[in-house]
Amino acid sequence: MKRLHIHMAVEDLPRSIGFYSALFAAEPAVVKADYAKWMLEDPRVNFAISTRGRQPGLDHLGIQVENSGELQEVYARLHKAGGEVIEQGATACCYAKSEKSWIDDPAGIAWETFLTTGESVDYGDGTGERAVRVAHEKQSACCVPQAAPVATASACCDS
Numbered sequence: 652m653k654r655l656h657i658h659m660a661v662e663d664l665p666r667s668i669g670f671y672s673a674l675f676a677a678e679p680a681v682v683k684a685d686y687a688k689w690m691l692e693d694p695r696v697n698f699a700i701s702t703r704g705r706q707p708g709l710d711h712l713g714i715q716v717e718n719s720g721e722l723q724e725v726y727a728r729l730h731k732a733g734g735e736v737i738e739q740g741a742t743a744c745c746y747a748k749s750e751k752s753w754i755d756d757p758a759g760i761a762w763e764t765f766l767t768t769g770e771s772v773d774y775g776d777g778t779g780e781r782a783v784r785v786a787h788e789k790q791s792a793c794c795v796p797q798a799a800p801v802a803t804a805s806a807c808c809d810s
Contacts, residue, residue: 656713660704744775
């Protein structure tokens with residue numbers, strides 16, 4: 652059975668742990684200095700928070716599977732969905748060993764599909780995740796809305 656994965660970036664981990672523990676009526680299954688994770692059954696979700704995000708808010712979404720057959724099924728769906736699939740393979744991320752792939756959805760939200768194969772003492776380097784986000788940022792960076800009006804139009808955004 653698959654499980655939805657949600658990873659939120661937070662500024663204040665202890666305060667966020669308190670908030671989500673109350674919201675879910677459950678303590679986290681994993682707590683580290685920069686990370687916490689709840690493995691909830693109702694709703695069936697792997698909900699993680701960390702101080703490792705660039706901005707507070709949604710970091711990424713994902714689908715966690717329980718076996719390699721489900722992983723291959725979800726990988727096939729990724730390829731059918733279109734877009735660049737980053738096949739990260741075996742990796743350590745979020746204090747776990749996993750087999751995973753990444754893709755950005757049409758809105759630019761990073762999605763991971765993964766099978767957890769064990770625990771890790773390290774958070775991991777996020778290599779595959781960064782590759783997906785870097786590719787997306789290069790495609791959209793020139794036309795990101797500016798915080799203040801710009802005197803001259805950017806050549807890359809002219810139609």
